[in-house]
Amino acid sequence: MLCKVNSVNRVIILCGDINEEMYSFFELQACKLEATSDAPIKISLNSQGGNPGDALAIAGRIKSSNHEYHINVFGACQSAALAIIAVCTIRRASRYALFMHHETSYTIKSETTSKHETHLKVERLHEKVFNTLLADHSDRTELWWTDVCRKKDVWITPAQCLKIKLIDEII
Numbered sequence: 001m002l003c004k005v006n007s008v009n010r011v012i013i014l015c016g017d018i019n020e021e022m023y024s025f026f027e028l029q030a031c032k033l034e035a036t037s038d039a040p041i042k043i044s045l046n047s048q049g050g051n052p053g054d055a056l057a058i059a060g061r062i063k064s065s066n067h068e069y070h071i072n073v074f075g076a077c078q079s080a081a082l083a084i085i086a087v088c089t090i091r092r093a094s095r096y097a098l099f100m101h102h103e104t105s106y107t108i109k110s111e112t113t114s115k116h117e118t119h120l121k122v123e124r125l126h127e128k129v130f131n132t133l134l135a136d137h138s139d140r141t142e143l144w145w146t147d148v149c150r151k152k153d154v155w156i157t158p159a160q161c162l163k164i165k166l167i168d169e170i171i
Contacts (some may be wrong), residue, residue, distance in 0.1 A: 018050030049079025
């Protein structure tokens with residue numbers, strides 16, 4: 001894991017795959033920083049995505065906090081990482097950042113019909129929750145997020161993110 005914290009400047013640096021380890025790191029650092037001051041906590045993000053459940057856990061943790069979270073995206077904000085930027089109080093992105101959204105997909109390790117059906121149900125549930133979250137924090141509807149990404153990766157520039165209100169500022 002490439003995540004770090006700068007306690008002096010109150011910055012949590014999230015890099016790499018979003019997984020249980022990143023969520024655990026984030027939770028621990030957020031608790032420490034929230035206990036030391038009421039000042040906003042900053043996140044520096046560069047992630048190609050990862051596990052949707054863990055991304056939703058980080059997003060839920062941010063939303064449940066009484067503190068403001070300000071995020072800067074440098075590099076990638078792709079797939080599951082969109083949930084993290086969407087819920088922050090102030091959302092900024094480098095003009096060189098790359099955003100991407102797509103349908104949820106899992107690698108199915110079993111060929112049995114029941115496990116395959118379960119995986120498909122979980123995929124659709126995660127997709128619905130993700131698209132609802134993105135709709136809640138942009139000016140696009142859940143249906144728009146669902147339709148635009150049907151069976152393809154959708155790459156979004158920082159200027160497009162600003163236009164649809166997924167970010168607040170390009171830096």
